[in-house]
Amino acid sequence: QDGSYLAEFLLEKGYEVHGIVRRSSSFNTGRIEHLYKNPQAHIEGNMKLHYGDLTDSTCLVKIINEVKPSEIYNLGAQSHVKISFDLAEYTADVDGVGTLRLLDAIKTCGLINSVKFYQASTSELFGKVQEIPQKETTPFYPRSPYGAAKLYAYWIVVNFREAYNLFAVNGILFNHESPRRG
Structure with a gap:
């Protein structure tokens, strides 16, 4: 929950936001889908996710x-x-x-x-x-x-x-x- 609110806050301030997500069998980004320009295609705008751990x-x-x-x-x-x-x-x-x-x-x-x-x-x-x-x-x-x-x-x-x-x-x-x- 905190990451999605923080990303939203930083994006509203004009930041380019990068996040790290662990690889899993399902793309579990439900809490941040609304922050993408086109969530179905994972077109990010000023937000980019990186696989990592x-x-x-x-x-x-x-x-x-x-x-x-x-x-x-x-x-x-x-x-x-x-x-x-x-x-x-x-x-x-x-x-x-x-x-x-x-x-x-x-x-x-x-x-x-x-x-x-x-x-x-x-x-x-x-x-x-x-x-x-x-x-x-x-x-x-x-x-x-x-x-x-x-x-x-x-x-x-x-x-x-x-x-x-x-x-x-x-x-x-x-x-x-x-x-x-x-």
Whole structure:
């Protein structure tokens, strides 16, 4: 849901929007079909989709090198908390190490000084509630593989910001609903 609303917002502001979609047996772009000029023919206008995956650093480097973006919003994740217990390694690979792969691709492509990077984090970083309401100073205490993977992503973003002076930020999102929720 967030990606489709963000793409819509950026397109309305005149951006050229590039998105990464995983290959699947069905082209599952229902939440963004309305953003295409001609969705049946997949004629994009100012929106282009690239096949790729956060588990594949080669494709990330290729896409980033080709597009040379000025902003990157990482909303990709295996975000189902319960499933993360069954797919812990996959969740860590996509949600945690996938973020590192994106940041590394920015560095590899020589875009450290020109890209702004946004990482969608989660209230699952807080996990075990230690204070209500949570705030930026609330200690992290993830209670799932998903929360732990996102915690790694959070800190690797901080690390790249401090080590390479990359404009890189985390936004901690809490549960939210919309008609586009998957």
